[in-house]
Amino acid sequence: MQKTASVQWLDAIACHSRRWVLWGVVLGGLGGVLIILQAGLLAHVIHEAFMEGISRAALLPFFGFLVLVIALRALIAWGRELLGQRASTQVRRVVRQQLLEHIGRLGPVYASEQRAASLSSALLERVEALHGYFSHYLPQKMLAIVIPATIGLAVFPVSWVVGTIFLVTAPLIPFFMVMIGRGAATLNQKNFQALSRMSAHFLDTLQGLATLKIFFRSRDEAQRIAKSSEEYRQGTMAVLRVAFLSSAVLEFLTAVAIAMTAVYLGMHFLHYLDFGLYGRELTLKMGLFLLLLAPEFYQPLRELGTHYHARAEAVGAAEGIQAILRAPAQAAPRDGEPFGPVGNIAIDFRSVHHCFGTERVALENLCLSIEAGQWVAVVGASGAGKTTMLNLLLGFLSLQQGQILVNGQDLGSLNMEHWRRHVAWVPQSPTLFYGSIADNIALGSEAMTRSRVIEAARRGRVLDFSDALRGGLDAPVGEQGNLLSGGQARRVALARAFAKDAPLVVLDEPTAGLDGENERLIMEGLKGLAAGRTMMMLTHRLDTARLADRIVVMDRGRIVEAGSHAELMALEGTYAALVRSGRAEVLP
Structure with missing residues (x-):
């Protein structure tokens, strides 16, 4: 056969x-x-x-x-x-x-x-x-x-x-x-x-x-x-x-x-x-x-x-x-209507349900509204559904049930290539392509001038280490960025997001696994990146989550709590229990 x-x-x-x-x-x-x-x-x-x-x-x-x-x-x-x-x-x-x-x-x-x-x-x-x-x-x-x-x-x-x-x-x-x-x-x-x-x-x-x-x-x-x-x-x-x-x-x-x-x-x-x-x-x-x-x-x-x-x-x-x-497509279809008009982006998850196979439920009746220009940190234990929610928003997975609205437009009806032009993504393990630091920063935009690259490198705190390298921003990053440290690679990814200048920024564990100095520099960069933009950040680190305007706590595919750090502590719920249990720095 x-x-x-x-x-x-x-x-x-x-x-x-x-x-x-x-x-x-x-x-x-x-x-x-x-x-x-x-x-x-x-x-x-x-x-x-x-x-x-x-x-x-x-x-x-x-x-x-x-x-x-x-x-x-x-x-x-x-x-x-x-x-x-x-x-x-x-x-x-x-x-x-x-x-x-x-x-x-x-x-x-x-x-x-x-x-x-x-x-x-x-x-x-x-x-x-x-x-x-x-x-x-x-x-x-x-x-x-x-x-x-x-x-x-x-x-x-x-x-x-x-x-x-x-x-x-x-x-x-x-x-x-x-x-x-x-x-x-x-x-x-x-x-x-x-x-x-x-x-x-x-x-x-x-x-x-x-x-x-x-x-x-x-x-x-x-x-x-x-x-x-x-x-x-x-x-x-x-x-x-x-x-x-x-x-x-x-x-x-x-x-x-x-x-x-x-x-x-x-x-x-x-x-x-x-x-x-x-x-x-x-x-x-x-x-x-x-x-x-x-x-x-x-x-x-x-x-x-x-x-x-x-x-x-x-x-x-x-x-x-x-x-x-023959493998069935998991990503959202590319065809669709263009996204616009473009400004600050508001996101609305409405009764989103997603599962892998017939048994494992990743998201269950997820409802979340993110206002335009708001910085939201999503926290929760591993397997809570944070990454699935991010993949749905980026169009890396097709929506199975429910609806995601961006500025009132159904995400499922949008042209994914056009939608992603308005999104900057900073993953936990950023991909650096063989070439120079400047080449990797310029990857975030089709028309990138040298002055924009330098400005993005400055705001992403890349110049702090690139000036000491032979060649500066033209120094090679090596195969898969192996000539840079983990923190330096993360800063290049952050500079890439600055260079793209997208109205929506999505970050996945931006400070995970970093030393104290690199974490401080990344957090300073995040504050500048959040200005005037909608930002959604997945994190296990509560110190990073506190920077956000709003913290969303997930557990087993559901949102169990949402609010500022002070509001969540006052609720005496899951978030407060995590903080008081002595795990104030890193969630499980």
Whole structure:
């Protein structure tokens, strides 16, 4: 069932390469005609030279035509290869675009649940594995019918026996090709899974190398990687064994069929047989013509067998690609009406309900109103539903039940790309891309001047450390920001929010895991960032929460308390109990 679905998907996306494939088949058909012409010319030249005693000068024009035919065949082969490359490139471009767009629709929540190396493997290795299918196998599947049929039309008028030998033996080659290569797709799928696991494991090991060294586990991980590599090697060799076995069987069948033709012609020349030529006598020209066409008749079928492993590889790769494309979108749809007019943003959660699967309820009848220009801190234990609420507001998850209004507009009806232009997001673990500090700050805006970058860096307290770096704001941040400390990376993310100058700022644990100095600098930056903006902040730290105009306490997907620090302390409820229990700094 899965294999059939993969083949159907490959056939469906083949529409993007149909033009190039058809032109390749047309060229291949012309090549088939030239094969017949070449065999006829060779047979004629040899017959005339040795049987009729024609001089070399008289045969010179035929040699010229023969050279021309060979040159045209070479040109056609080059054209077919070029068209195959174009077909493959077009399909791979479309598939990569579909994957990227669908991963975008799946959203960051889906991406965070997957191993980065597995997604990278799907976008790179699995898509590249489609190359042979569209560049060689698909055109050859058609040519395996067109060229033998063309040669058969030329052979049958000369000898019905040779034509019958071709006709009877030809189906045996694809039959055994399919029988032997039947399990190749499954082997390729297992091989891709092994490659994906090995890639993910290797990336995890590189990222955690320091931890492994400290706990003396680096040798163990090296052995695990070696084991994964060996499994991948064995899988690759299993696939190659099937491919070589298939090629060997096809070569044997082809050799037997050609030998049968040669034996028939030899017996005819020795006058042991006298049928199959429609009552005519077998001449050297006729015999050479038939014998030269015999290997050419089977050549397209042999090439199809050679490229059959490309089909198996593509079917195996399609499994992983389809697994991503079939995944249901979790993020809110991108299409919708634009958000506006833009000013200070008011947010209203109305009876929002969200669950993961059929059991775990993340939000239950959530009702919360945030006034325009208000700074709201959302606190609560881990698993209380804070992150789910944030993901719904950012459009990273689709709303299941209830309504979220932003300035009176239904968030579900908005164009998510347009909505996110008005939102600045500072995550707990900010993503810094390879480049300079200035490049990462400017990421928050499409049109960013150097002066705006410097001002944002000043307000985000980035200049406090960048001035000491060689290159200043042009200093590199390294891979995933590894040249900066956690606090410095958090300040770059804060400066990015200043640079974007969005009316709504959403922060996720902005001071978590920071030392006292970095926490103080971030909190000072937050005060400046909140001025004139609506700000929603998730935090476990009560010192940070006290900066907000309003504190919202969540528990098990519900809002249990809301108010200022003083008001919540006066309620003598959950918030006050947390503070008085001695956990005034960090919530559980």
